[in-house]
Amino acid sequence: MEKNKLYFDGCDVTELAKEYGTPLYVMSETEIVNRFAALRKEFLEKYENTRVAYAAKAFFTMAMAKLAEREGMCIDVVSGGELYTALKAGFPPERIEFNGNNKLAKELRLAVKSGIGRIIIDGFGELAKLEAICKEENRRMSVLFRITPGIKADTHDYIVTGKKDSKFGFPPEDEILMEQIRQAIESEYIDFKGLHFHVGSQLFDNRPYLQALEVILELVKKIREKFGVEVSELNFGGGFGIRYTDEERRPYAYFLDPMMERLEQFCREESFPHPAVVIEPGRSVVGEAGISVYTIGQIKDIKGVRKYVSVDGGMTDNIRPALYQSVYSGVIANKADEEKTETVTVCGKCCESGDILIRDLQVPVPEEGDIFAVFSTGAYGYSMASNYNRNGIPPVVLVKDGKSRMIVKGQDEEDLIRNDLLPEDL
Numbered sequence: 001m002e003k004n005k006l007y008f009d010g011c012d013v014t015e016l017a018k019e020y021g022t023p024l025y026v027m028s029e030t031e032i033v034n035r036f037a038a039l040r041k042e043f044l045e046k047y048e049n050t051r052v053a054y055a056a057k058a059f060f061t062m063a064m065a066k067l068a069e070r071e072g073m074c075i076d077v078v079s080g081g082e083l084y085t086a087l088k089a090g091f092p093p094e095r096i097e098f099n100g101n102n103k104l105a106k107e108l109r110l111a112v113k114s115g116i117g118r119i120i121i122d123g124f125g126e127l128a129k130l131e132a133i134c135k136e137e138n139r140r141m142s143v144l145f146r147i148t149p150g151i152k153a154d155t156h157d158y159i160v161t162g163k164k165d166s167k168f169g170f171p172p173e174d175e176i177l178m179e180q181i182r183q184a185i186e187s188e189y190i191d192f193k194g195l196h197f198h199v200g201s202q203l204f205d206n207r208p209y210l211q212a213l214e215v216i217l218e219l220v221k222k223i224r225e226k227f228g229v230e231v232s233e234l235n236f237g238g239g240f241g242i243r244y245t246d247e248e249r250r251p252y253a254y255f256l257d258p259m260m261e262r263l264e265q266f267c268r269e270e271s272f273p274h275p276a277v278v279i280e281p282g283r284s285v286v287g288e289a290g291i292s293v294y295t296i297g298q299i300k301d302i303k304g305v306r307k308y309v310s311v312d313g314g315m316t317d318n319i320r321p322a323l324y325q326s327v328y329s330g331v332i333a334n335k336a337d338e339e340k341t342e343t344v345t346v347c348g349k350c351c352e353s354g355d356i357l358i359r360d361l362q363v364p365v366p367e368e369g370d371i372f373a374v375f376s377t378g379a380y381g382y383s384m385a386s387n388y389n390r391n392g393i394p395p396v397v398l399v400k401d402g403k404s405r406m407i408v409k410g411q412d413e414e415d416l417i418r419n420d421l422l423p424e425d426l
């Protein structure tokens with residue numbers, strides 16, 4: 001590799017910045033494909049009757065839907081928008097699973113009409129709503145119930161979802177849950193498949209998963225005792241941690257092998273037919289596959305306090321540092337091999353003091369016009385982007401072996417006013 005050039009999936013990042021402009025999201029097809037391959041090897045090919053539903057919320061576009069389809073994945077969507085995107089990309093509807101704690105009637109109708117594979121029931125009124133829609137459309141729908149196993153995983157509070165005090169799912173001991181499951185079993189429009197849980201995100205410890213599984217297995221027993229029905233599918237959610245700075249990434253097998261082993265043991269001991277198992281990884285597929293590329297603008301050196309290096313994007317294209325205090329790493333792409341002599345704080349251009357991308361980063365002497373790349377921004381970056389301060393959402397480029405192609409156009413000023421209306425009386 002040439003000196004002072006940062007390459008990403010064979011592409012010179014500074015050249016990408018020149019060709020497409022900045023700010024820019026760059027996604028590596030090779031890395032995404034490698035992650036899907038790891039999921040096949042460590043899960044799909046190792047265990048029978050398993051599925052991987054890529055969690056679209058992490059990063060989703062029509063091109064991403066195509067990649068997931070080509071690599072043999074299912075897709076987990078959480079909104080009508082994600083569902084629409086998948087369908088428009090020609091993704092097979094029967095491989096789509098729908099999560100979310102407040103699915104709207106119109107979203108449920110689109111799901112039913114298009115014949116998606118699963119709906120994960122996530123609230124007390126949802127089953128009745130879904131049943132009514134199925135009846136009107138004369139269709140059956142397969143469902144799982146999302147359970148909050150009451151496990152507090154060791155991660156940021158906003159990304160813990162499996163603890164009891166959560167807007168997601170049903171507490172396992174709740175009688176309303178059993179009542180809902182009974183209704184699902186008895187309904188001629190609903191095919192009750194099983195249970196779903198998701199303990200949290202960016203996890204490095206397999207113990208919360210195993211603890212959650214115990215809660216779920218108890219419930220599986222209870223359902224058989226009460227209704228004589230054997231749960232035929234379990235969904236373990238996603239949450240597998242990735243490297244942002246110096247985290248030690250664990251293989252999928254580290255999480256999945258002990259869970260599959262425990263399930264196997266349970267089935268043997270309880271004479272239970274082995275259920276299908278689904279997982280929903282998002283971040284671990286696309287997180288490290290993405291970088292964000294910026295141009296350095298104003299540099300403000302407050303002597304004895306801090307040196308601020310401003311870039312031409314910020315919290316609008318990556319809200320995670322402001323939202324979760326997430327920590328990232330980055331480099332000056334055109335000075336990739338220069339000695340790091342300065343400590344700087346990289347900030348965005350939005351009108352918020354909290355618009356800081358990276359604090360106290362070691363870099364070579366930064367100058368206006370340098371190209372700055374932030375690593376591991378592939379998950380929950382583009383998908384959480386906003387138009388705050390009427391900044392346009394940057395384009396997304398997919399790179400592979402030195403070739404690049406745009407998969408999402410950037411927004412220009414015209415895009416920003418496209419839906420504005422000027423009433424005549426103004």
Ligand SMILES: Cc1ncc(COP(=O)(O)O)c(C=O)c1O
Nearest residue numbers: 055198201238239280281282283
């Ligand atoms: C139900 C569910 N499944 C899957 C995921 C994906 O998690 P991750 O991107 O951490 O793998 C989430 C994330 O919040 C989720 O809530």
